[in-house]
Amino acid sequence: MKIATINVNGIREAVGRGFLDWLANQDADVVCIQNTKAKSFELDDSILYPEGYEGYFLDAEQDGFSGVGLYCRKIPKAIMYGLGFPQCDHEARFLQADYDRFSIASFLMPDGSDPAAKQAFMAQYQEYLSKMARKRREYIICGTWHIAHKTIDLENWADNQETPGFTPEERAWMDQVFGPTGFIDCFREINRDAGEYTWWPKLDQEVPRSRQEGWRIDYQVVGPNFRRHVVDAWIDYDATFSEHAPLIVEYDLPL
Known part of the structure; x- marks a missing residue:
C-alpha cells in the first residue's frame, strides 16, 4: 500500500502547475491533500474525480481558506468529516477514510500565525489523539502539522527557536505525541538524516530545493503497532506544484 500526502496550497493553483499529471503517475492507493x-x-x-480515484473533500466555512481532501483508489467503508470541535470542523482540518483494518486521515494543523488559536487547537487535538491511541483500530494520520520536531528538521534552527512551528512549546507537544501518547513518525523510522525537508518558506523555483532553507513539517503518523508495516518513506523533491513537497510512505499491507 502506497500513501502520499501533499499540502497543495491552493488546489486550483496546484493543478495549473501540474498536480494532476503528478497524481496520474504516482500509482498511490490514497493521496491526502491539504490547504485546498x-x-x-x-x-x-477533473479535480474531483481524477481517473482511477474517488475524491472526498471537506471545505472551510471561510472562502479561500484551509480545506482537506482524500483521493482513494478503493472506496472507503465510511468517511468521517471533522473531529467534533468547532475550531477543527469549521476550518476543515480533518477528513478520515475508514477501511476494514485501519483509517487514513488528511490533517491540517493551524500554521501558528495566531499562536493562541494554535495552542487551543493543539490542546483539543491532543485529547483526540489520546483517545485514538487507546482504540483497537489503527490510524494513519497524514498531513501538515506545522511543527518541525527536532533540530535536524529545519535549516538554521538556532535562529528559529521563537518562530511559530519551532517554539519550545510546540516541540514539547510533539515530544508528547511521539512519546507518551505512543505515535510514530513514519519518515524517521526510515530516514534519520538531516536536510530532509517538505516545506520551503521562501521557495525560489529557479533554485534547487537542496540549496534553500527548508522545514520538515509534513508527516505520516501511525500507532506503535503499525511501526512494523512501514517499508519505505521518501520526499518527492521533483514535484514543484507547491511550496511543499509530497511525502510518500509504503506499507506492507493491502488497502
Whole structure:
C-alpha cells in the first residue's frame, strides 16, 4: 500500500502547475491533500474525480481558506468529516477514510500565525489523539502539522527557536505525541538524516530545493503497532506544484 500526502496550497493553483499529471503517475492507493483553499462544489470534475480515484473533500466555512481532501483508489467503508470541535470542523482540518483494518486521515494543523488559536487547537487535538491511541483500530494520520520536531528538521534552527512551528512549546507537544501518547513518525523510522525537508518558506523555483532553507513539517503518523508495516518513506523533491513537497510512505499491507 502506497500513501502520499501533499499540502497543495491552493488546489486550483496546484493543478495549473501540474498536480494532476503528478497524481496520474504516482500509482498511490490514497493521496491526502491539504490547504485546498476552495469550495469543492466549484471545482471541475477533473479535480474531483481524477481517473482511477474517488475524491472526498471537506471545505472551510471561510472562502479561500484551509480545506482537506482524500483521493482513494478503493472506496472507503465510511468517511468521517471533522473531529467534533468547532475550531477543527469549521476550518476543515480533518477528513478520515475508514477501511476494514485501519483509517487514513488528511490533517491540517493551524500554521501558528495566531499562536493562541494554535495552542487551543493543539490542546483539543491532543485529547483526540489520546483517545485514538487507546482504540483497537489503527490510524494513519497524514498531513501538515506545522511543527518541525527536532533540530535536524529545519535549516538554521538556532535562529528559529521563537518562530511559530519551532517554539519550545510546540516541540514539547510533539515530544508528547511521539512519546507518551505512543505515535510514530513514519519518515524517521526510515530516514534519520538531516536536510530532509517538505516545506520551503521562501521557495525560489529557479533554485534547487537542496540549496534553500527548508522545514520538515509534513508527516505520516501511525500507532506503535503499525511501526512494523512501514517499508519505505521518501520526499518527492521533483514535484514543484507547491511550496511543499509530497511525502510518500509504503506499507506492507493491502488497502
